[in-house]
Amino acid sequence: MTVIKVALLGFGTVGEGLYESINSHQQQLQALLGAEVHIAGVLIQDSEKQRRLAEDVLVTTNFNDILNIPDLQVVFEAIVGEDPSYEYLSKAIERGCDIITANKVMFAKHGEELLRKAREYNVSIGYEATVAGGVPVIRTIAQLLQVNRVEKIQAILNGTSNFILTEMRKNELPFETVLKSAQDLGYAEADPSNDVEGFDAFYKLMILSNLLFGKQPDWHEVKVEGISEISNHQIQSAHQKNERYKHIAEIKKDGDQIIASVGPALTNEDHPLYNIEGVDNAIVIKASLAGTIAIQGPGAGSYPTASAMIEDFAHIFQNKKAAYALT
Numbered sequence: 347m348t349v350i351k352v353a354l355l356g357f358g359t360v361g362e363g364l365y366e367s368i369n370s371h372q373q374q375l376q377a378l379l380g381a382e383v384h385i386a387g388v389l390i391q392d393s394e395k396q397r398r399l400a401e402d403v404l405v406t407t408n409f410n411d412i413l414n415i416p417d418l419q420v421v422f423e424a425i426v427g428e429d430p431s432y433e434y435l436s437k438a439i440e441r442g443c444d445i446i447t448a449n450k451v452m453f454a455k456h457g458e459e460l461l462r463k464a465r466e467y468n469v470s471i472g473y474e475a476t477v478a479g480g481v482p483v484i485r486t487i488a489q490l491l492q493v494n495r496v497e498k499i500q501a502i503l504n505g506t507s508n509f510i511l512t513e514m515r516k517n518e519l520p521f522e523t524v525l526k527s528a529q530d531l532g533y534a535e536a537d538p539s540n541d542v543e544g545f546d547a548f549y550k551l552m553i554l555s556n557l558l559f560g561k562q563p564d565w566h567e568v569k570v571e572g573i574s575e576i577s578n579h580q581i582q583s584a585h586q587k588n589e590r591y592k593h594i595a596e597i598k599k600d601g602d603q604i605i606a607s608v609g610p611a612l613t614n615e616d617h618p619l620y621n622i623e624g625v626d627n628a629i630v631i632k633a634s635l636a637g638t639i640a641i642q643g644p645g646a647g648s649y650p651t652a653s654a655m656i657e658d659f660a661h662i663f664q665n666k667k668a669a670y671a672l673t
């Protein structure tokens with residue numbers, strides 16, 4: 347059987363989930379693609395850590411070892427931060443690999459450049475996992491709404507913030523107490539500022555902006571607010587009026603201007619995001635012909651994020667199969 351050789355950059359929450367998911371869904375992948383998917387290499391940072399990996403997988407801290415894997419076709423990237431992932435993915439494209447990334451910070455800043463480069467080298471980029479984990483918002487917009495004009499998006503893009511707001515309301519607890527339990531449950535990181543100060547949702551919104559409008563607003567002109575200043579008193583007063591605070595990322599176009607904002611907002615029962623609770627993400631898309639479409643689901647976590655990356659992978663290879671069939 348044909349083999350598709352792939353490599354993973356990063357073996358943390360997402361990378362390990364992806365490794366397990368590719369192996370546990372080998373049958374489905376083979377039926378779909380007519381090929382076995384072989385994870386040939388894994389890039390990590392700390393060579394001392396114990397990893398559960400098959401013996402035939404090359405485990406390395408040197409990215410050149412990954413680039414030198416013969417017949418490597420796909421690089422999955424799940425490392426943290428802008429550098430060195432941008433550099434690594436640029437090199438992987440130059441080497442002729444398709445790339446699939448979960449790295450929102452990097453992709454918000456360098457996505458356009460990577461997409462341009464991918465076109466130049468005739469390879470594909472999958473980035474579904476950068477925006478809402480397992481919720482297929484990128485594919486919905488890119489493939490299912492090709493003729494519609496997307497007029498506006500309102501979304502809950504940070505599960506940690508939504509979890510904290512939900513728990514504060516339901517259990518009448520202050521922010522710090524709920525943040526601590528979010529950290530204990532693994533929903534929030536040791537340094538939670540990206541999540542609770544709104545930056546995580548901002549990066550995701552900027553990726554959506556590129557997809558929707560082919561450009562981003564000036565980052566300095568986007569109002570970004572987190573949830574750390576909302577008091578329990580505010581949440582309970584709203585609750586008494588049947589209102590809920592939601593952390594909402596919003597983007598729309600007004601003429602040539604892109605208007606984007608990220609921050610807490612009061613919603614009532616009629617608002618489409620009012621009932622989105624816990625760690626879920628949700629995206630409400632207002633399209634010119636289809637009307638209002640909402641999608642909801644797990645916005646982060648090991649397997650939901652791996653799911654988005656594997657679906658990107660399957661999509662890229664199905665397109666290749668279709669292209670071969672046409673020639």
Ligand SMILES: NC(=O)c1ccc[n+]([C@@H]2O[C@H](COP(=O)([O-])OP(=O)(O)OC[C@H]3O[C@@H](n4cnc5c(N)ncnc54)[C@H](OP(=O)(O)O)[C@@H]3O)[C@@H](O)[C@H]2O)c1
Nearest residue numbers: 356357358359360390391392424425426448449646647651
């Ligand atoms: N966690 C989620 O639910 C989620 C959801 C969507 C998107 N993402 C994105 O996915 C990416 C990975 O997140 P994660 O939660 O899996 O992070 P994580 O658990 O901290 O894992 C990061 C992995 O990357 C490796 N790594 C970090 N810097 C590296 C470098 N310079 N060179 C080589 N390897 C390096 C680490 O190596 P060691 O193991 O050796 O330390 C680790 O295996 C991030 O960009 C994140 O924003 C995460």
